[in-house]
Amino acid sequence: MNIYDIAKEAGVSISTVSRVLNDKGYVSAKTKARIQEVLKRNKYQPSAIARGLVSGTMKNVAIVTVDVRHPHYAMTTFIMEQKLTGLGYMVLVCNTGAKKEECMKYLRMLSRNQVEGVILVGSEFNELCDPDELSQLLPETPIVMANGELKLPSVQSILVDEGYGVQLAVQHLYDRGHRNISFVMDTQKDAAVRKRNGFLMKMKQFGYDDAKERILYTGYGVEGGEQAAKQIVGDARRYDAAIFTEDLTAIYAMNTLQNMGYRIPEDIAVIGCNNSEYSRISNPPLTTINNKGELLSELSVQLLENLMTGKSEKASLIIRPELVVRQTT
CATH class of the missing domain: 3.40.50.2300 (Response regulator)
Structure with a gap:
């Protein structure tokens, strides 16, 4: 069924049906209701192409x-x-x-x-x-x-403002008494670089001249988390906290640390980023930067x-x- 059939059955002109379909121009409430009843009865679906030609947009x-x-x-x-x-x-x-x-x-x-x-x-x-x-x-x-x-x-x-979010994380850890804080990068994309820069800025404010050396590089996901965990406990600085660029990598690292016998957060505190659903169901639930997706x-x-x-x-x-x-x- 096309617009001509709808007009014939409703007893109106084609232009009147068009105004109802496109919600443009005046049509009396009684006539509009009659046309809509015909449309509903015949399960009419207007052509997106035809509507696009009328409205000038395909949406x-x-x-x-x-x-x-x-x-x-x-x-x-x-x-x-x-x-x-x-x-x-x-x-x-x-x-x-x-x-x-x-x-x-x-x-x-x-x-x-x-x-x-x-x-x-x-x-x-x-x-x-x-x-x-x-x-x-x-x-x-x-x-x-x-x-x-x-x-x-x-x-x-x-x-x-990813850098600001990481600065909040560093401040939180410092306020909790952590002094050996690391930052784990599992990607080199621009957002991760902004996070890294926030870490460097805040650590510099706290007087850490070796902040760059506290950045650990790994991959994303399972293997990246496992590798990061080994770096965290294997470094001579004996890190007591780690901030990650992604929740998922943080959770896999946390699981690895727990399997190695470390307590979270008593031995090592962990912070992720993105406030994903994974952060809420991890064990224990993950402190994370909510970047408000x-x-x-x-x-x-x-x-x-x-x-x-x-x-x-x-x-x-x-x-x-x-x-x-x-x-x-």
């Missing part, structure tokens, strides 16, 4: 992430997709992987499909995106970077919507994390 947007399986990205992508769908957008979710060419291949695909807005999730895209090609592929398309930053006219950013997701959607509808031209927002204190410190 298709993309959420681009490196790996949606990552707990933090899974949560933020889910919230963004739900919010955008609720606003009436068709949402494409893209997983680019960590290679630059693969990332640009996805962005070329989005350009060919003429998406009307893009959210890039994560600071990895600072390195993965080719700014010159991106500006050519999507010159007029609003792009929001969730916790990343590219210096392009079409790109707006919402950043999390829910707020980041909501603000990213709000900013993109404002940019696409002309309600806002430019914006630069910064979110300040909080420390969630649980039983590992």
